[in-house]
Amino acid sequence: MRQSHILPGFRPALGFTLFYLGLVVLIPLSTLVFKSLFLSWDEYLDIILNKRVLASFRVSFATSLIAAAIASFFGFIIAWTFVRYPFPGKRVLDALIDLPFALPTAVAGIVLATIYQPGGFLGKFIAESFGVKIAYNPAGIVIALIFIALPFVVRTVQPVLQEFDTTMEEAASTLGATRLQVFLKVIFPNVFPALLTGFALAFARGIGEYGSVIFIAGNLPYVSEIVPLMIITKLEQYEYAGATAIALTLLVISFLLLLVINLLQYWVRKRSGQL
Amino acid sequence: MKTKTVLKTGLLAAALLLSGTAFANRTLLNVSYDPTRELYQDFNQEFVKYWREKTGETVDINQSHGGAGKQARAVIDGLEADVLTLAITYDIDNIARRTKLLPKDWQSRLPNKNIPYTSTIVFLVRKGNPKNIKNWDDLVKDGVSVVTPNPKTSGGARYNYLAAWAFAEKKYGSKDAAKDFVKKLYKNVPVLDSGARGATTTFLQREIGDVLLTWENEAYLAIKELGEGKVDIVAPPSSILAETPVTIVDEIVDKHKTRDLAEAYLQFLYSPTGQKLAAKHFYRPSEPKYADPADVARFPKLDLFKVNDVFGSWDEVQEVHFDDNGIFDQIYEQ
Numbered sequence: 001m002r003q004s005h006i007l008p009g010f011r012p013a014l015g016f017t018l019f020y021l022g023l024v025v026l027i028p029l030s031t032l033v034f035k036s037l038f039l040s041w042d043e044y045l046d047i048i049l050n051k052r053v054l055a056s057f058r059v060s061f062a063t064s065l066i067a068a069a070i071a072s073f074f075g076f077i078i079a080w081t082f083v084r085y086p087f088p089g090k091r092v093l094d095a096l097i098d099l100p101f102a103l104p105t106a107v108a109g110i111v112l113a114t115i116y117q118p119g120g121f122l123g124k125f126i127a128e129s130f131g132v133k134i135a136y137n138p139a140g141i142v143i144a145l146i147f148i149a150l151p152f153v154v155r156t157v158q159p160v161l162q163e164f165d166t167t168m169e170e171a172a173s174t175l176g177a178t179r180l181q182v183f184l185k186v187i188f189p190n191v192f193p194a195l196l197t198g199f200a201l202a203f204a205r206g207i208g209e210y211g212s213v214i215f216i217a218g219n220l221p222y223v224s225e226i227v228p229l230m231i232i233t234k235l236e237q238y239e240y241a242g243a244t245a246i247a248l249t250l251l252v253i254s255f256l257l258l259l260v261i262n263l264l265q266y267w268v269r270k271r272s273g274q275l
Numbered sequence: 276m277k278t279k280t281v282l283k284t285g286l287l288a289a290a291l292l293l294s295g296t297a298f299a300n301r302t303l304l305n306v307s308y309d310p311t312r313e314l315y316q317d318f319n320q321e322f323v324k325y326w327r328e329k330t331g332e333t334v335d336i337n338q339s340h341g342g343a344g345k346q347a348r349a350v351i352d353g354l355e356a357d358v359l360t361l362a363i364t365y366d367i368d369n370i371a372r373r374t375k376l377l378p379k380d381w382q383s384r385l386p387n388k389n390i391p392y393t394s395t396i397v398f399l400v401r402k403g404n405p406k407n408i409k410n411w412d413d414l415v416k417d418g419v420s421v422v423t424p425n426p427k428t429s430g431g432a433r434y435n436y437l438a439a440w441a442f443a444e445k446k447y448g449s450k451d452a453a454k455d456f457v458k459k460l461y462k463n464v465p466v467l468d469s470g471a472r473g474a475t476t477t478f479l480q481r482e483i484g485d486v487l488l489t490w491e492n493e494a495y496l497a498i499k500e501l502g503e504g505k506v507d508i509v510a511p512p513s514s515i516l517a518e519t520p521v522t523i524v525d526e527i528v529d530k531h532k533t534r535d536l537a538e539a540y541l542q543f544l545y546s547p548t549g550q551k552l553a554a555k556h557f558y559r560p561s562e563p564k565y566a567d568p569a570d571v572a573r574f575p576k577l578d579l580f581k582v583n584d585v586f587g588s589w590d591e592v593q594e595v596h597f598d599d600n601g602i603f604d605q606i607y608e609q
Binding site for chain 2: 051052119120135232239
């Protein structure tokens with residue numbers, strides 16, 4: 001007995017999905033694997049374990065993680081504000097959140113570098129009050145990545161908060177829970193999977209981000225070189241195989257991290273009884 | 276039916292566009308690097324006029340600009356350039372080596388080894404030169420901040436590095452000393468931009484650094500366009516001769532049937548008009564006698580050495596200095 005689906009058209013739909021995924025995502029990515037196959041295992045390890053490349057991996061993953069974490073925290077607060085409180089100009093602000101999506105990343109990078117440079121409007125202020133240099137430091141990379149990451153978090157958390165059934169809150173309150181308890185035990189577990197998704201998106205985007213970072217990073221070897229820059233550097237030397245080897249490694253690591261985050265999500269949902 | 280009319284109009288427009296190309300003028304694509312933008316804007320106008328007078332044919336010239344290495348890669352990957360006007364012979368050599376687009380002896384086909392104009396590397400300093408930077412060894416002093424792009428990603432930056440190296444090797448008499456010298460120099464570099472234009476922006480707009488190492492034409496252009504009264508040009512006593520080569524791309528001109536046009540275009544660079552324009556845009560003309568004397572007089576007299584005389588060849592330079600684990604990578608190792 002073949003199991004029949006409630007909705008008709010499962011097979012054509014799935015076929016179509018796989019066909020498009022193949023055309024747009026999988027085939028281009030598979031060329032990465034094929035190009036890397038020109039390298040022997042030792043050559044590959046030489047490229048990846050080069051001190052400077054390793055340093056760039058450290059810089060990229062550390063800054064992306066920090067930026068995704070900061071963006072998740074503030075993104076949650078922003079989404080919360082939009083959903084829970086009416087205030088004047090809300091619509092305009094809501095539209096502004098999406099700007100980093102629409103803005104060419106190079107423009108974002110140049111603007112951020114101008115503001116945060118030592119002589120710039122914010123850079124000067126921060127340097128004088130805290131003695132911290134933002135631009136041309138890893139801190140500058142984090143700032144650029146937060147800028148890029150924020151809309152991902154806000155847009156994934158917002159709908160979940162909107163759908164959230166307030167009667168649950170009321171029920172908890174009538175049973176004697178404090179505001180904090182309601183938030184921690186009722187609201188947060190429901191929103192947490194969405195927040196994780198936002199975090200994962202922000203993180204993955206940060207790893208591959210080039211345009212906005214390159215202008216503010218300073219690009220000093222071992223200090224503030226990001227992985228995408230190492231890929232470009234390899235291409236400049238006509239080392240196609242080396243460039244694809246780094247790109248493939250980046251892709252595999254990112255994929256594994258996203259997988260871990262997805263598993264975490266599954267586990268959270270199971271625990272809080274959403275599955 | 277509304278949709279039908281829309282569809283019809285769309286199809287008609289598409290058909291017109293497609294057929295339009297069939298009767299269009301012959302076009303030439305000149306793939307060049309960043310700082311030549313302004314030069315070729317002027318030059319293309321002059322050439323179109325000259326060609327029309329000579330043959331009666333109207334042609335279109337398209338330009339593509341970007342970092343020199345990136346442009347060379349685009350041609351290797353299939354960008355159909357009729358002519359190349361790049362920053363470093365090494366990039367064109369690479370195209371010849373990796374594709375069948377042009378012969379390996381491409382440098383034997385035009386006067387002066389296919390080099391119609393040259394440039395060099397000079398210093399751009401803050402107004403009044405507060406740090407008193409006059410020569411290459413002033414760049415390694417404590418407290419001097421130097422802006423130069425990354426030689427692994429920028430053609431101009433390679434010339435900067437090689438000029439500093441050649442100065443040190445000559446002055447201190449050994450390769451080890453030269454290596455120490457460039458190591459000290461790059462210790463003074465707070466930002467490594469990926470291209471020459473980016474470095475200019477960092478120096479002028481972000482006001483980072485005491486001195487910018489840059490193409491001579493880029494320095495003059497910067498003063499003309501943004502830095503009037505903010506920066507000065509300092510020409511060191513010795514520097515490097517930047518030989519910026521041009522060539523037709525044989526396979527492509529034969530495919531496009533534009534060989535006669537492409538050859539005339541490059542020849543025109545050597546003509547009095549071309550030489551005049553090069554000097555006007557701060558490139559050093561290979562035939563100064565054709566250029567405006569006032570333009571030629573702007574160029575300071577420096578000791579210029581050729582890459583091949585000091586370093587052998589660009590292939591050697593690339594392998595020894597700029598490839599992975601080369602000297603440039605070594606000086607950053609901790």
